[in-house]
Amino acid sequence: MYEIKSHITEAAEFEKIRRVDGFRNITAEFPAYLTDESKFSCQPFDLLFFPKSEAELSAVMGEMARRGIKVTIAGARTGLVGGCVPNQGALVSLENLDRVLALYYDNPSTEWRLKAQCAVSLRAIAAQLAAKSIPDIERCADGLTMLEMDRFRQDPDSYFYPPDPTEMSASLGGTVATNASGARTFRYGPTRDWVRAIRVMLANGEFLDLPRGKYFASPGGEFTVTDTAGNDYPVRIPTYRSPRTKNTAGFFSAPHMDLVDLFIGSEGAFGVITEVTVALLKHTPKISVVQFLASDDDAIALVQALRVDPRIRLDFLEMYSGTAIDLLRDRQRRDAKTVGTPPIPASARSALFFELDFDPTAREVAMEALDAAVRSCGASLADSWAAYEGRELERLKNFRHILPETINATIAERKKQHPGLHKLGTDLAVPDERLADMWAVYQDALAGAGLEWAAFGHIGNNHVHINIMPRDMADLQKALGLYQMFAEKAVAFGGSVSAEHGIGKLKAKFLKTMFSPAEIEEMRAVKRALDPNWLLNPGNIFEE
Amino acid sequence: MKIVICVKQVPEITNVRVNPETGTLIREGVASILNPFCEYALDHAVKLKAANPEIEIIAVSMGPPQAVSALLRCLELGADRAVLVSDRKFAGADTWATALTLAAVIRKAVPDADLILVGKQAIDGDTAQVGPEIAEILGMAQIMYGVEMSLTPNRKRIRVKREVESGYEVLEARLPALVSASKGEVLRRMPSLADVLSARRKELQAVTAADLDLSENELGLAGSYTQVVKVFPPAPKQGGRKVENLEPAAAANEIAAFLKSEGYVG
Numbered sequence: 001m002y003e004i005k006s007h008i009t010e011a012a013e014f015e016k017i018r019r020v021d022g023f024r025n026i027t028a029e030f031p032a033y034l035t036d037e038s039k040f041s042c043q044p045f046d047l048l049f050f051p052k053s054e055a056e057l058s059a060v061m062g063e064m065a066r067r068g069i070k071v072t073i074a075g076a077r078t079g080l081v082g083g084c085v086p087n088q089g090a091l092v093s094l095e096n097l098d099r100v101l102a103l104y105y106d107n108p109s110t111e112w113r114l115k116a117q118c119a120v121s122l123r124a125i126a127a128q129l130a131a132k133s134i135p136d137i138e139r140c141a142d143g144l145t146m147l148e149m150d151r152f153r154q155d156p157d158s159y160f161y162p163p164d165p166t167e168m169s170a171s172l173g174g175t176v177a178t179n180a181s182g183a184r185t186f187r188y189g190p191t192r193d194w195v196r197a198i199r200v201m202l203a204n205g206e207f208l209d210l211p212r213g214k215y216f217a218s219p220g221g222e223f224t225v226t227d228t229a230g231n232d233y234p235v236r237i238p239t240y241r242s243p244r245t246k247n248t249a250g251f252f253s254a255p256h257m258d259l260v261d262l263f264i265g266s267e268g269a270f271g272v273i274t275e276v277t278v279a280l281l282k283h284t285p286k287i288s289v290v291q292f293l294a295s296d297d298d299a300i301a302l303v304q305a306l307r308v309d310p311r312i313r314l315d316f317l318e319m320y321s322g323t324a325i326d327l328l329r330d331r332q333r334r335d336a337k338t339v340g341t342p343p344i345p346a347s348a349r350s351a352l353f354f355e356l357d358f359d360p361t362a363r364e365v366a367m368e369a370l371d372a373a374v375r376s377c378g379a380s381l382a383d384s385w386a387a388y389e390g391r392e393l394e395r396l397k398n399f400r401h402i403l404p405e406t407i408n409a410t411i412a413e414r415k416k417q418h419p420g421l422h423k424l425g426t427d428l429a430v431p432d433e434r435l436a437d438m439w440a441v442y443q444d445a446l447a448g449a450g451l452e453w454a455a456f457g458h459i460g461n462n463h464v465h466i467n468i469m470p471r472d473m474a475d476l477q478k479a480l481g482l483y484q485m486f487a488e489k490a491v492a493f494g495g496s497v498s499a500e501h502g503i504g505k506l507k508a509k510f511l512k513t514m515f516s517p518a519e520i521e522e523m524r525a526v527k528r529a530l531d532p533n534w535l536l537n538p539g540n541i542f543e544e
Numbered sequence: 545m546k547i548v549i550c551v552k553q554v555p556e557i558t559n560v561r562v563n564p565e566t567g568t569l570i571r572e573g574v575a576s577i578l579n580p581f582c583e584y585a586l587d588h589a590v591k592l593k594a595a596n597p598e599i600e601i602i603a604v605s606m607g608p609p610q611a612v613s614a615l616l617r618c619l620e621l622g623a624d625r626a627v628l629v630s631d632r633k634f635a636g637a638d639t640w641a642t643a644l645t646l647a648a649v650i651r652k653a654v655p656d657a658d659l660i661l662v663g664k665q666a667i668d669g670d671t672a673q674v675g676p677e678i679a680e681i682l683g684m685a686q687i688m689y690g691v692e693m694s695l696t697p698n699r700k701r702i703r704v705k706r707e708v709e710s711g712y713e714v715l716e717a718r719l720p721a722l723v724s725a726s727k728g729e730v731l732r733r734m735p736s737l738a739d740v741l742s743a744r745r746k747e748l749q750a751v752t753a754a755d756l757d758l759s760e761n762e763l764g765l766a767g768s769y770t771q772v773v774k775v776f777p778p779a780p781k782q783g784g785r786k787v788e789n790l791e792p793a794a795a796a797n798e799i800a801a802f803l804k805s806e807g808y809v810g
Contacts (some may be wrong), residue, residue, distance in 0.1 A: 196809050343732050360613060363744055367737070381738040388740075389617075390575045391556060395734065 002218040003350050004259065005226045008205035011246050012055040014063045020048040026091075029339070033074065035093060036505055037167070041080030045072070047090035048094065051492075054201070054274050057092070061272070062205035065091055069135070069540040071203075073268050075174030077119060078167040081504025083267050087539045094173060097274060098294070100128070100136040104148045106196075112152065112280040115195055118173025118273050126168065132158070132430050134398035159280040162188035165500075173273045179248055179265030181500045183316035186460040190246065190500075192264045194278045199262055200271035201530040202227075215259035223259055225530070235529040237262065238522035240515065245429040246461045247496040249503055250541075251523050262526070267502055269529040286315060286390040287358035288396050293379045293431045294349035296322050296455075298348040298540050302377040303459050306354070307432065311369040311490050315355040317460025322349040324403055324454035331406050341399050345383055353400065403456055406466050418472050423453040424479045426486055430495035441489050442466055449478050463499040485511045508543045547589045548650055549623065550678065551582035552667040553607050553614035562777045578614040581663025583621070585725035587733065588693045589661050595697060598768065600624050602654050604633060606645055612748070617760050619743035620735035623788045626748050627653050630677055633753040634764030639669075643677030644767060648756040650682065653749065657797035659702060660722040672724075679722035687745045693730030 020026050023044040026033065034042045047069070051057040064071050077084055084091075098119040116126065128134045137149050152159075164182035165175060167514040174180070176198060178229060180192035188194070197211040217223060225233040236486070237252040252261045263270060293299045299319055303319050305313050320328070325348055332339045343362050358365065366522035367381075374381055386544050387393050411423045430438045445455050446466070452475075466486070470476040487497045487510055497510040511520065527534070538544065555705040586603070593599040605611050615626040617794070629649050637738045652658055660682075662675035671802065672688075679686035692705035696716070707726050712764035715725075735743070735756045753763055761767060787795045803809045 287737070287740065291737075318666065336731055340732075342731060343695050360616070364746055365741055367741060370737075381741070384736045384738070385734040386737040386740045389577060391577065392734070395732075 001215050001226045002217050006208050008206050008228055010055055014059045017056045018050040032460050036077040036079045036084050038082045040085045042085045043087040045089055048090045052096040058205045069216035070535050072537055073272050075171035078170045080505040082503045083504035083540055101136050101147050103152050113277055116172055119171045121169050123168040129160055129248040130519055145395040153241050154325040156285045160283050162281050163191045169370040172276050176264055176273050176276050177268050178502045185314045186317050197277040198273050198280055199275035200273050202271045203535045210260045212260045218261050233529050243496050244431050246463050246497050246499040248385045248497050249498040267540050268525050273536045284357055286355050286356045288393055291352045292345050292383045293350045296350045298377045299352055302435055305373040309369050318353040319459035319464055320351040322454035325452055325454050327406050340395050368433055424468040426466040427498050428490040428494040429499035430490050435462040445482050503541045505539050546654055546657050547601050547659045548654050549589050549661045550646055551614055552666045553611040554579045554666050557667045578617045579666045580665050582731045585661040585663050586618055586621055587730055588725055616743055619746045620739045625746055629751045631752040633763045638768035638770040639671050639673035640769050642765035643674045645682040647678050648758050649751055658719045662724045664724040664726050675724045683719035685721040687693050687717055688724045690723045691726050700796045729801050740745040780789045
């Protein structure tokens with residue numbers, strides 16, 4: 001089915017909705033709403049809304065449409081590309097749409113599912129699932145919902161929601177709008193793979209209910225949305241194909257694609273996601289390992305060895321480059337207690353961080369395949385750190401967080417001398433078979449430029465963040481040039497200019513590195529079809 | 545040479561709450577870990593072994609069957625073998641009954657133990673009694689609150705730097721002896737994956753009441769002189785007095801007057 005009808009709910013009275021008028025008042029009283037985690041600066045805007053329900057949101061959207069005012073949507077403001085930073089008009093914060101609505105067992109798919117409003121945070125979901133206690137549901141009076149909750153509590157297994165972007169305060173709706181990913185995307189895929197249904201409010205204030213598996217593009221690549229007044233909005237999906245990598249650049253497109261996938265990762269271009277239903281996964285015990293290696297090349301070789309052996313199933317696979325290990329070693333020398341781990345072995349010149357299934361109570365644990373892979377790269381399982389108890393896992397997590405923190409502190413110190421300075425972190429991914437090529441590009445260029453840098457992140461997805469730490473403005477210029485070159489190489493290798501951070505307002509120019517003008521025009525056509533007056537999230541994805 | 549290390553599995557204390565109605569600890573969802581002071585004691589054993597490779601480290605724990613995970617952690621961190629002392633008959637043991645049982649286990653399973661190491665206390669009960677009681681029962685010297693340990697060159701004595709109120713003192717004791725470990729400057733170690741895997745192949749011996757030369761009225765609740773009657777959280781601290789809305793000099797005078805009136809300063 002490729003035809004879908006939108007519907008309306010009762011709209012609330014516009015004047016009763018909580019709002020702040022005027023940029024001066026917003027700046028004085030709500031400064032946090034002027035930016036997000038990107039620290040990108042907003043342009044003056046006139047209205048800030050806090051709708052408490054879909055009816056209120058509908059009233060806001062309807063009124064803004066009538067007045068022709070453009071609307072930026074904000075979730076938890078944890079994005080890194082300025083997606084929710086307004087450049088005009090109105091800002092709508094969804095923070096009050098924060099109720100968990102249901103938890104139920106879906107018999108046909110034999111999986112537990114969670115349905116929640118868009119502003120519920122990933123941290124809240126994780127904590128409530130772990131405690132098997134969901135206050136919103138326990139308070140609700142609906143007998144059937146409570147019955148399902150009891151059933152969930154009695155299930156001897158525990159469950160979790162696999163997508164794990166580092167920022168757990170992110171809102172569920174925000175992570176769907178951006179198709180967020182994280183370390184565990186290596187095994188479990190990005191957010192897209194776990195979304196079972198969404199409810200979206202279009203720019204005209206009408207709703208679409210989109211379960212996965214119901215609305216597919218026609219053989220000609222079309223969808224038609226019909227509103228309550230009988231107007232048709234024909235949508236033609238782009239003809240380009242999304243890269244075979246982690247990707248958040250450009251709208252998703254595939255033959256016979258599910259309509260829900262057009263909205264996931266669209267960065268709010270077509271509508272506001274108000275409700276989300278996601279699948280949960282049974283929790284199994286894990287062991288985390290930091291494996292030390294003699295060189296970055298050995299680490300890249302081990303990544304490839306670990307990926308090809310079907311007996312080895314890792315949840316995540318992350319890298320610390322030799323330069324990153326040096327930074328951590330230096331930090332450890334100055335401040336061993338904060339780092340909280342034993343000294344990094346003197347022979348370590350690179351490391352991989354991974355996690356795999358592990359039953360701590362089992363007397364026999366076979367890891368021959370892993371042992372062989374590690375030995376084939378000149379390393380030994382004796383040169384590793386392993387953790388499986390909660391508090392021990394925390395130590396390794398801390399070790400991982402201390403690296404970006406150290407880099408940020410270094411830059412902050414240098415900024416005192418050179419106020420215009422900032423770090424440069426790449427977000428590029430390439431297909432599996434081009435990992436070694438891309439790594440060679442990074443290494444040659446960075447060594448040749450004499451820049452200070454450290455690489456870490458999702459090497460299992462060929463998506464390692466190169467963090468360049470310029471010492472002065474000349475370094476920064478050199479780094480910016482390298483970034484553009486890296487992006488072009490990644491695209492030439494069949495990869496993405498934005499694997500997980502999205503395009504937003506900060507990376508719109510990189511979209512042109514990855515897509516031709518004709519392809520970008522196809523994207524614009526989809527936007528035009530669903531948001532004819534370009535009211536939603538102005539400045540995102542498309543440069544204005 | 546043999547070092548016995550007596551360890552306890554404890555709830556991860558940072559997460560423990562007390563049920564206000566029943567006064568009992570809420571253990572649901574609280575992880576069980578190797579008592580940190582026991583881990584420090586093990587750390588000393590491993591260091592002694594590094595200097596004297598012929599040393600064998602034997603970890604002993606009395607507890608329910610799941611206490612095996614604390615022993616596995618010891619095996620990962622360097623113990624050579626482990627003994628789990630577990631039986632329903634041990635349930636309800638106070639510090640005395642526990643010490644009596646552990647002493648009997650050591651006599652039976654490691655009669656030639658040269659050194660017994662313990663943590664200075666467990667972070668759940670905080671009694672700090674079991675270690676000294678074991679030393680008394682076995683009739684050996686004891687040194688508490690050790691932060692550094694070494695064997696004398698002839699390996700007949702242990703030299704221990706221990707914490708005292710005013711600083712440190714260094715004591716020596718003839719072996720066999722029992723030493724308890726304080727935290728000191730320990731930077732906690734982390735096992736390698738190879739350590740984790742090999743720990744599961746090491747010898748793990750199970751000991752029950754039937755294996756020991758103790759009568760039933762010396763075990764568990766029956767052998768206990770003390771009983772916990774009630775557990776309750778301390779009354780929450782009252783908020784202090786805040787000096788506000790005054791010029792710095794006036795505020796300083798106010799605080800100085802308060803300290804004088806309460807007798808904190810002369």
